[in-house]
Amino acid sequence: MSEVIEKQDFSKVLVDSIDLSTFKEAKGQRESALSTFENLGLPGNKSEEYKFTPITRAISKAFQSQELIQSAKGDEAALKELLLDDYKENAIVFVNGIYSKTLSKVSAESGVTVMPLKEAVAENQELASFEGSDPFEALNGALWADGIFVHVAKNTVAQMPLLIQHLHDATAAKSAVHSKVVVKLDQNASLSVVEKTDLKGDQPVFQTISENITVDENATFNYYKIQNDPGQLIQVANTTITQKKSSRTNTYTITLDGKLIRNNLNINIEGEGCESHFYGLYLTQGDTLVDNHTTVDHKQPNSFSNELYKGLMDGKSKGVFNGKIFVRPHAQKTNAFQSNRNILLSDTATVNTKPQLEIWADDVKCSHGCTTGQLDDEALFYLQSRGIPKATAKAMLLYAFVGEVIEAIEDEGIRNLVDGLVSERLHKGY
Amino acid sequence: MLKIKNIHARVEEKAILNGINLEVKPGEVHAIMGPNGSGKSTLASVLAGREDFEVTEGSIDFLGKNLLEMDPEDRAREGIFLAFQYPVEIPGVSTVNFMKTALNKIREYRGQDTLDAVSFLTLMKEKIKLVEIDQSLLNRSLNEGFSGGEKKRNEIFQMAMLEPKLAILDETDSGLDIDALRIVANGVNKLRSKDNATIVVTHYQRLLDYIVPDYVHVLYKGKIVKSGSKELALELEEKGYDWIKSEMEVA
Numbered sequence: 287m288s289e290v291i292e293k294q295d296f297s298k299v300l301v302d303s304i305d306l307s308t309f310k311e312a313k314g315q316r317e318s319a320l321s322t323f324e325n326l327g328l329p330g331n332k333s334e335e336y337k338f339t340p341i342t343r344a345i346s347k348a349f350q351s352q353e354l355i356q357s358a359k360g361d362e363a364a365l366k367e368l369l370l371d372d373y374k375e376n377a378i379v380f381v382n383g384i385y386s387k388t389l390s391k392v393s394a395e396s397g398v399t400v401m402p403l404k405e406a407v408a409e410n411q412e413l414a415s416f417e418g419s420d421p422f423e424a425l426n427g428a429l430w431a432d433g434i435f436v437h438v439a440k441n442t443v444a445q446m447p448l449l450i451q452h453l454h455d456a457t458a459a460k461s462a463v464h465s466k467v468v469v470k471l472d473q474n475a476s477l478s479v480v481e482k483t484d485l486k487g488d489q490p491v492f493q494t495i496s497e498n499i500t501v502d503e504n505a506t507f508n509y510y511k512i513q514n515d516p517g518q519l520i521q522v523a524n525t526t527i528t529q530k531k532s533s534r535t536n537t538y539t540i541t542l543d544g545k546l547i548r549n550n551l552n553i554n555i556e557g558e559g560c561e562s563h564f565y566g567l568y569l570t571q572g573d574t575l576v577d578n579h580t581t582v583d584h585k586q587p588n589s590f591s592n593e594l595y596k597g598l599m600d601g602k603s604k605g606v607f608n609g610k611i612f613v614r615p616h617a618q619k620t621n622a623f624q625s626n627r628n629i630l631l632s633d634t635a636t637v638n639t640k641p642q643l644e645i646w647a648d649d650v651k652c653s654h655g656c657t658t659g660q661l662d663d664e665a666l667f668y669l670q671s672r673g674i675p676k677a678t679a680k681a682m683l684l685y686a687f688v689g690e691v692i693e694a695i696e697d698e699g700i701r702n703l704v705d706g707l708v709s710e711r712l713h714k715g716y
Numbered sequence: 717m718l719k720i721k722n723i724h725a726r727v728e729e730k731a732i733l734n735g736i737n738l739e740v741k742p743g744e745v746h747a748i749m750g751p752n753g754s755g756k757s758t759l760a761s762v763l764a765g766r767e768d769f770e771v772t773e774g775s776i777d778f779l780g781k782n783l784l785e786m787d788p789e790d791r792a793r794e795g796i797f798l799a800f801q802y803p804v805e806i807p808g809v810s811t812v813n814f815m816k817t818a819l820n821k822i823r824e825y826r827g828q829d830t831l832d833a834v835s836f837l838t839l840m841k842e843k844i845k846l847v848e849i850d851q852s853l854l855n856r857s858l859n860e861g862f863s864g865g866e867k868k869r870n871e872i873f874q875m876a877m878l879e880p881k882l883a884i885l886d887e888t889d890s891g892l893d894i895d896a897l898r899i900v901a902n903g904v905n906k907l908r909s910k911d912n913a914t915i916v917v918t919h920y921q922r923l924l925d926y927i928v929p930d931y932v933h934v935l936y937k938g939k940i941v942k943s944g945s946k947e948l949a950l951e952l953e954e955k956g957y958d959w960i961k962s963e964m965e966v967a
Contacts, residue, residue: 663767665804665806667766668803669818670788670789670792671764671765671789671791671792671797671798671800672789672814672815672878673792673793673818673819673821673822673878674789674814674817674818674821675787675789675821676787678821682809685808686806686807686808686809686857689808
């Protein structure tokens, strides 16, 4: 009981430490988000949505409430080595949550606007508005320190993928970072975004990211999230994608490292004839915990969604998967499929997986499946019996398991980037 | 080539092999026959190094080396090949990539240069003809969705690629129709030479019409209870395994 009180107190202390008068932009939106956060509070250990993922316990242990609000500045020069060479021509870089003019570079493409969110909000406060029920998203809505706004105009097909990179300097001090990404694709537009976090040092880092993406009629959005942070990163990402008529989205969430990672991916299908593919790959080791909560909400008829999440868990790591599919009464002829497959590589690794389908329409095709197993000994022996060493055989089988997700990445450069990270993890030196 | 002396093996607490003795010389074909549960497949698995089986007594010498001390991959690199009774389906790994990895690991072990893509493909095309397997099958995931006959042909294809010194065919005839049986047997016969040997494990005499053995051994309750020439197989076919069982009980 005392622990519960302590946590409630921590939420309250946190709210009391927040002084929104220090922020210049979107004051109304921040106040409304703060009041939502105040009502929700930080999720305790009885929270259904966070029951396997003790974010509150982790941050209350590692941070004083004041430390969760604003972060120390990072050393830009020292973080330069974390930049991705292949994407440096079109990269938005944040250092400890603050937009870095020196490290960012945007290649001008006609019809594509990329600007600091603060500037965009100065013109249109609504860009910072918050609607949601996740406490960390509400906290982000109140505290976001910086962000980016991307707009792709009607009929514009952006040629270069845009990299959004969050760098954390955790060498000397703890940091808490609240970032916001707002993307708008107009009719027939197309854009690919790679979002990556990178971290240096082993001080605790707490990051909330909120991504708000609107994909208008017949537009195409590809989104690649790569999380491979060593150290003590506690991250809660809330990604909301709203799809209009005949639009297409492909999302890939690849997680290799981090301490506590929670991804909330919400896809709202608000038009007919939409297509959504969402893939996830989590390859964890040590004491990493990765929690993917996904929701696809079919609000209109004749759309298609397909979800495939795969996990390999080693060491004491933990995986959590929760996949919600809603098909509203009006959304007839919906096709919605979901699959979650896991392999546990050690006796101490765990996974909790839960499909959650709520279907109100009667003329739909929906399916879900989840499996959790170990590496197939019979397959391992088969490969060994042909002269392949055990370690290589193991790498081959694991790579074959994750290959399905990697092969689904259409962009060759990004596929190679992910393939490189995954191959390195699996010691695929054969 | 292979000297099996007094091998006892068990799985968990159950004794399955109770003192097997067998010697195989280069160029020979030995058939191991016996009723279900007599230990035929266990013997094949013990030779290939499957971990589920624990050898409690006896020794196996292969080309002057202690086979029982070797990992399965090293046995394969020394020249042992097991054609599986139930070949495993492995989604996401194509037969071509699998064979390229396997062949090059074996070549590395033997101090030979690894094959580049072109020489590998040339070799593969040559072996494909031998076992009459469709090349498109080999680009697909290993055994996934293959028919019973395709799986067994793929086993013989792998055998042709790896050129083992001792091939062990574990119930290769099970689940094969007569045409597939002939193709598989032809493949095996073409690979026979004076330098390599074959152990054919089978329940039925049928396969031995095509792969003619030099010796036939009958396994019963984990022991070889009768050995003879190929005529023994015909006699077994005629009289059935009850003949062996009743003879044993009399003894």
